[in-house]
Amino acid sequence: MFSHLLSGHSILVSGATQGVGRAIALAAARQGADRITITGRNSERGGTVVSELEELGARAVFIETDLENVDSARASVSRAIEEFGTLDHVVNAAGITTRGSVLNTDQDLFDRHMAINVRAPFFIMQEAIKHLKERGASGSIVSIITTSSKGGTPILAPYAISKAALAAATKNAAHAHRWDRIRINGINIGWTDTPGEDAIQRRFHDADDTWREQAYASQPMGKLGQPNEIADFVVFLLSERSGVVTGSIIDWDQTVWGCEDA
Template sequence: MQQLMKGRILLVTGGTQGLGLAIAEAAARECATGIAIVGRDPEKAERAAAAIRERGAAHGAEALAIVADLAAPGEAERAVAETIARFGRIDSLVNAAGATSRGTLLDTTRELLDVHLAVNLVAPFMTMQAAVADMRRRGAPGTIVNIISMSMHGGQPYLAPYTASKAGLAGLTRNVAFAHRFDRVRINGLNIGWTATPGEAATQRTFHDADDDWLERAAAAQPMGRLGQPDEIADAVVFLLSDRSGVVTGSIIDWDQNVPGAYDQ
């Protein structure tokens, strides 16, 4: 423990499971004072908040569970408002919530596209807007990390709406980082690759007819012999949120074992 988040107030969307929860737990371990997490399921949110409190029990970390559907107008802003109402401010933000349902250009409905844009692009836009407004009002520095995707480089044919939304988030991350650099608000993004999470397991079973050994077979086909791990990514996110990442802002980091644009032959 390096106390990288000591005294910080953090909001994590998608923080009730998978990568988002791993990030919240890592922040608690690194001495964040208050951590708000956003999810749609009330019971899951409360269980996650309890796990975060347990992880940060040594220094009295507080956890706030916010139940919200980020696809709905106004919910992203409400999540930030509730965080500020509970803790008095917001120092750091992680946009980890994501819609991952499948669709090609030809079979994606307008409704499906709207969901991807709402959750993966509009919600981060609105949480950043509200968080940066609080930071500027207080004249305080802040940090934001957006969880993007390697699919922003192009993605598979069945990820058309997902790719569109994540590519938009990458551009937005750079735009906002540039706009608010003199406010001392640092904003970066991680393009994560294939990651072993419960959500990914559900996606594989729902959309790809995966069986019980899909993870073992998927891992064996990867260069490092495994998929990305939430705890490793969480450590990277906490580093980017902390002062240890120095002056870095506007960076979109490919967090993966495959290299876009590189070929074997």
């Protein structure tokens, strides 16, 4: 098993106050990242995660960030650099999955998905790449995308569209900066067991306390995706142990896309 994959490195993880983002930040600390910036909207949860990271031996800071605001998204990068001197890795883990179909999505909902799910990650990548180029340093970026970027279900129209755009942005940036030795990849995660998913199930699908049991039983592996498992994969992809991989959008799911049951 690999260890200390990010030893001595600095990392920024957006949307890291809970769920997949939190798990990634903690996994990075366990793998030696000693300067960790987390961003999100909830300062109380942010403070809790900072304490967890510090218990693992990392220096950590929470930056309250409104990803609907481009200046706030950009500032999260500059503030991370100001806090810790350099930035080596970025993970775009923040996102929203508010339901909406082609027929009932209004402009505000559409714009909010585009702002948080693709515009903010784009400008965070932009600022991080500028910093790495100024240093003449290699680095890596991973964006958490979704299998819904392949099209999604009817109730996920703005979500699917915004994440498909993020997939394209990931590939475009990876191609543009491969000669700068900046590796940029994305992960299409499937249905994942997170606090955010629990809230979505209860708000939009009238779910009760049994929804997880039913969901787990419906999946080939007998469970939903787990944040800690995704986090370990993300840390590996950020690290030099993943070699030259760049511009890849990797399906992290138990659906085999393109295949059908007879």
